[in-house]
Amino acid sequence: MTAVSATDEARTILTKYYEYANAGDWDRWCDLFAEDQVMDEQLAGHIEGLETLRSMMKGMGTMYRVFRNEPVHFLVDGEKAAAVSHLTAVSASGEAIEAEVMNFFRIVDGRIAYMANYHDTVPFQVLGQD
Numbered sequence: 001m002t003a004v005s006a007t008d009e010a011r012t013i014l015t016k017y018y019e020y021a022n023a024g025d026w027d028r029w030c031d032l033f034a035e036d037q038v039m040d041e042q043l044a045g046h047i048e049g050l051e052t053l054r055s056m057m058k059g060m061g062t063m064y065r066v067f068r069n070e071p072v073h074f075l076v077d078g079e080k081a082a083a084v085s086h087l088t089a090v091s092a093s094g095e096a097i098e099a100e101v102m103n104f105f106r107i108v109d110g111r112i113a114y115m116a117n118y119h120d121t122v123p124f125q126v127l128g129q130d
Contacts, residue, residue, distance in 0.1 A: 010076045010107045014083055017105075017112070018071045026057040034111035042117050043124055063127065066090040069101065081105040087119070091127055099124070 004012075013032055020029035030053055033039075039047040047053055060067065066089055073084045082104050089097040099119045106114040 006078060006107075007076045009110060010079075010081045010105075011074055013107055013110070013112065014071070014074050014076075014081060014105065018069055018083075018085065021067070021069050024061060024067065026060050027054075030054045030057055032112050033115075034108065034113045037112060038114050040116040042119060043127075063092060064089045065092060065094065079107050081107060097124060097127075 017029065017032055020026070020032070030050065033050050033053060035050045037048070037050055037053060039053065041047060044056060047056060067087075068089065069085050069087045071083050071085045075082045082102065085101045085103065087097065087099045087101050091097060101117060101119040103118075104114075104116045105112055
């Protein structure tokens, strides 16, 4: 049996991150994160702890009619990884959202320990209108 490299493991986690998000499977998406995870999310702010993240993600199904975040490119260097993606969504009120996204990850022991995302916030202003 061949050992899985840290790079392969990180790519698998990144692939699942987008797969689960696009399926709206927020429970499995949250399972990718460490118990003591830290996230700096451009719209939601600073989030610490897996239970806080799980609680926050329960609202995703009602915030968007459509949510697709398609990865374009992954960069992996040891426990650090980055993903460039394109987000296409429709708000609960029917407003279209299109944004280019850059996510930074730190993956430790097979879980996302830290994540930050960066994108233009203007397209998301329609969420305040819902």
